[in-house]
Amino acid sequence: MKAEKETPESLESVETTCKPENGLAAIGLDIGTSRIVCSQAPTEFKTQLNAFIGVAYSKFAEQMLQRNGIDFYRHNGELFVLGDGAEKFASMFNHEVRRPMSVGLLNPGERDGFEVIQLILRRLLKKPKPGGSKICFSIPSAPCGMETSLVYHENMIKRFLTELGFESKSLNEGLAVVFSELANENFSGIGISFGGGMCNACLAYLSIPILTFSLGKAGDWIDSSVSVVTGESATRVRVRKESALDLSAPPSHKIDEALHIYYEEMILDLVRSLTRSFVESRNLPTLDKPIPVVLSGGTSKPRGFREKFENALRATNFPLAISEVRLAADPLNTTAKGTLMYAMYDN
Amino acid sequence: MRRFLSAFAADHDTAVIKPSALPPKEISRLIETVSLSIENPLLKLKFIHAALDRYAHTCRVMVVPSLDAKLTKQVLLEALDLLVPGHRIIIADPETALAAEKPLRRIRAPRLSQMTVLIGLVLVMSTTYWVQARLGIKAHNAAVPIYRWATEGLERKSESTPHSSISAKLESPADWGVRSAKAADSSPQATYDAASLPEIWMVEEKSGYEFYSNGLNISTEFAVAGRPRRYRTFDRADGALSEIKERPAGLLYHTSEGDVAPFERRFNRLLNRRTRELLQYIKQDHLYHYVIDRFGRVYRVVNETEVAHHAGFSIWSDESDVFLLLNQSFIGICFEGRWSESLNSDPPDGASTSATLRVITRAQLEAGRLLTDWLRQKYHISDSNCVTHGLTSVNPQKFLIGHHLDWAKDFPFRDLGLSDKYQKPLPSITEFGFAYDDFFLQVMGRPWPGINLAMGQLQARADRDKISYETLRRKLNRRFAHQLAQLRGETEGDKDFGRADLSQLTNALDGQP
Numbered sequence A: 001m002k003a004e005k006e007t008p009e010s011l012e013s014v015e016t017t018c019k020p021e022n023g024l025a026a027i028g029l030d031i032g033t034s035r036i037v038c039s040q041a042p043t044e045f046k047t048q049l050n051a052f053i054g055v056a057y058s059k060f061a062e063q064m065l066q067r068n069g070i071d072f073y074r075h076n077g078e079l080f081v082l083g084d085g086a087e088k089f090a091s092m093f094n095h096e097v098r099r100p101m102s103v104g105l106l107n108p109g110e111r112d113g114f115e116v117i118q119l120i121l122r123r124l125l126k127k128p129k130p131g132g133s134k135i136c137f138s139i140p141s142a143p144c145g146m147e148t149s150l151v152y153h154e155n156m157i158k159r160f161l162t163e164l165g166f167e168s169k170s171l172n173e174g175l176a177v178v179f180s181e182l183a184n185e186n187f188s189g190i191g192i193s194f195g196g197g198m199c200n201a202c203l204a205y206l207s208i209p210i211l212t213f214s215l216g217k218a219g220d221w222i223d224s225s226v227s228v229v230t231g232e233s234a235t236r237v238r239v240r241k242e243s244a245l246d247l248s249a250p251p252s253h254k255i256d257e258a259l260h261i262y263y264e265e266m267i268l269d270l271v272r273s274l275t276r277s278f279v280e281s282r283n284l285p286t287l288d289k290p291i292p293v294v295l296s297g298g299t300s301k302p303r304g305f306r307e308k309f310e311n312a313l314r315a316t317n318f319p320l321a322i323s324e325v326r327l328a329a330d331p332l333n334t335t336a337k338g339t340l341m342y343a344m345y346d347n
Numbered sequence B: 001m002r003r004f005l006s007a008f009a010a011d012h013d014t015a016v017i018k019p020s021a022l023p024p025k026e027i028s029r030l031i032e033t034v035s036l037s038i039e040n041p042l043l044k045l046k047f048i049h050a051a052l053d054r055y056a057h058t059c060r061v062m063v064v065p066s067l068d069a070k071l072t073k074q075v076l077l078e079a080l081d082l083l084v085p086g087h088r089i090i091i092a093d094p095e096t097a098l099a100a101e102k103p104l105r106r107i108r109a110p111r112l113s114q115m116t117v118l119i120g121l122v123l124v125m126s127t128t129y130w131v132q133a134r135l136g137i138k139a140h141n142a143a144v145p146i147y148r149w150a151t152e153g154l155e156r157k158s159e160s161t162p163h164s165s166i167s168a169k170l171e172s173p174a175d176w177g178v179r180s181a182k183a184a185d186s187s188p189q190a191t192y193d194a195a196s197l198p199e200i201w202m203v204e205e206k207s208g209y210e211f212y213s214n215g216l217n218i219s220t221e222f223a224v225a226g227r228p229r230r231y232r233t234f235d236r237a238d239g240a241l242s243e244i245k246e247r248p249a250g251l252l253y254h255t256s257e258g259d260v261a262p263f264e265r266r267f268n269r270l271l272n273r274r275t276r277e278l279l280q281y282i283k284q285d286h287l288y289h290y291v292i293d294r295f296g297r298v299y300r301v302v303n304e305t306e307v308a309h310h311a312g313f314s315i316w317s318d319e320s321d322v323f324l325l326l327n328q329s330f331i332g333i334c335f336e337g338r339w340s341e342s343l344n345s346d347p348p349d350g351a352s353t354s355a356t357l358r359v360i361t362r363a364q365l366e367a368g369r370l371l372t373d374w375l376r377q378k379y380h381i382s383d384s385n386c387v388t389h390g391l392t393s394v395n396p397q398k399f400l401i402g403h404h405l406d407w408a409k410d411f412p413f414r415d416l417g418l419s420d421k422y423q424k425p426l427p428s429i430t431e432f433g434f435a436y437d438d439f440f441l442q443v444m445g446r447p448w449p450g451i452n453l454a455m456g457q458l459q460a461r462a463d464r465d466k467i468s469y470e471t472l473r474r475k476l477n478r479r480f481a482h483q484l485a486q487l488r489g490e491t492e493g494d495k496d497f498g499r500a501d502l503s504q505l506t507n508a509l510d511g512q513p
């Protein structure tokens, strides 16, 4: 019996890209407590602080802003400075910025919060394409007892995006990290985002979220806790934290010392709660391979963070075997990248 | 897949999805294997979702054990197909083209050539091989348990209440199948007598094959040395343990249950490759004595006078002797093919060649006849000891029949010059009071006639002894445990036997009235 010869004709290699060939334009949106990141292509990110500052209208203030090239809006007799400009403005006038969101969700104590988010989003998003544009935005897992707030938060955003003419859907932030970082592991593993308002984690197996989890303690909590014990303003704490903190070296400064303490406390709390919720969950599948853990988010950026986290994790009786703990490639944009991927999914 | 994911993407609970909603490990592993070769993350995600989604769809209608392999392949190919339109696929291994027929055509369509995907399709080959290795051949030993795992909930309960005399009464053998049985049995006994066959001799022996006068050609390329046979049997009348015997006493037929390529010219290369892989695997674990591939080629793996691990816990008997653990006493013949393929067809019959030909090819059937004739003549094997794995395999802990089910129906006894064993009272029931459970019925639809006959005999015996059917069963169960224990020293090297926890078995029995 003679076998037939069968050879595929062309086997030349082609480039790979995530761009949709046709169909809707896709946008990934990470609406974080501290920053809003928008992504329309895998390596393209636009970001604005999710913050604002309002001062009573005066000619002087207006001129001052104009002279410094800071965008502002007049709103109900106030001047609103949004996004990154708010930071500049705040340091100029030694003010604290206001935040439309806290602990991952719309801030109920901030009357103008949602309006500000809308303005920031309008600034970040181009008009929807004529064929339609699809947005996927991140949402946290609700902290215990906050489920209804999450529903509100999610729907407010969805509604607004619809108003702007976008098709939208949401994606859990932890799962977004998994989508973004764990492709090589077939989307199996734990993704954690250490943000400003909260830490979000998701255990996924083959991209299916098995367990999601959040902790309402993250960058903001560190800032305010350090501020309380050192008497420095939270903004100054944050600036120092973002520019100089090294968790791998012993602290040499009072603020650093406090930052170390609260960083450690946050990590411990997260590892403990995560362990507990994994242990308590009767839903854990038995995985036959150790899984990776990926860390992302602004709060994971200081030197030595990964090591500190890994040590804490390895020191507990974590119910799943962990192969490695690694840092996301681009921690500040990880969530946005995951949402973009999921936005492109339907094309 | 949208359905699958969107439900969870925005889920707010800590616990999002139950692992029970995930496919069994074997399937997930397979999906993983395939998706590892997909480089584009988005496509990988889509592929995984599509595969899971297909699986979720299909597993609900899955009624057949060891269907997983085929099903999974279908699931995966469909999932891939979903990704293929408008994309270019690069196939790393040209041979996989054979298996990835559809995507390949797409690649050839010129208008699709500006596309993007890179799927290192080591895929279909590696995975089907994987399936074959994990689910298939081994699954010849494992496939049914896999399915059992899937239907666990259903099954556990029923196992504690095995069907016994009730169904024997309800379903009289006269219902079906008996006519053909009569027809078979009324034909002269001599038909089944190997001695009545014209003499078969070896015509030629060359390195790599043996050729026999009846047309049988045995490839010896994969032959491997084993451990000599040494076994004892029990006297059927008084239970006495026999002398040590070394001659093979019977033939036990199997199917490989592995993944088989469609029997078409364009899959020629794949068909060949599957067989080679199967043989390698069988050789490595000494699984069968003979393999008959899809083209009817006969391969010797383990020598007939040595032990192969093909039968597991198994029971058979002829007119005078009872055989336990047939690895020791029977020759294992494996048809490359999927018996489970025939399951959704007709009720057990044993007479219908068309059902058989869903499992094996005509070439295999013919080769099976030649091999059977030669072996029977060479070792003076009586017709009554030519039987199938599905008819003999048992679960000794639970006293259930049908632990393995290959050829539990549709075996072409008559075409192989043998009497129909589906019509013969089943020895595991008549001698040892075994029963079947709901799982068995789910798979088989209904018991084969020999089961009902056996239960009828047992019932008659219980009536005669003025004890209940159950009491008689227990008594016979105990006899089984006792006899099995007697074999312990004799079969030290047998790995199936090694796995049996006899003390557990006897304990279970001690608790009984």
Ligand SMILES: Nc1ncnc2c1ncn2[C@@H]1O[C@H](COP(=O)(O)OP(=O)(O)OP(=O)(O)O)[C@@H](O)[C@H]1O
Residues within 6 Å of the ligand: A030, A031, A032, A033, A034, A035, A036, A103, A104, A173, A193, A194, A195, A196, A197, A198, A199, A218, A219, A220, A238, A241, A242, A243, A245, A296, A297, A298, A299, A300, A301, A302, A331, A332
């Ligand atoms: N280099 C840095 N070192 C330390 N912390 C940093 C650094 N850069 C940013 N951060 C902190 O990270 C936090 C913001 O991270 P990120 O943008 O990931 O959060 P978010 O997505 O806005 O918030 P959340 O996910 O909690 O809603 C802030 O607390 C910020 O101070």
Ligand SMILES: [Mg+2]
Residues within 6 Å of the ligand: A030, A031, A032, A033, A173, A193, A195, A196, A297, A335
């Ligand atoms: Mg975030």
Ligand SMILES: [Zn+2]
Residues within 6 Å of the ligand: B140, B253, B254, B255, B310, B389, B390, B404, B406
């Ligand atoms: Zn078998």
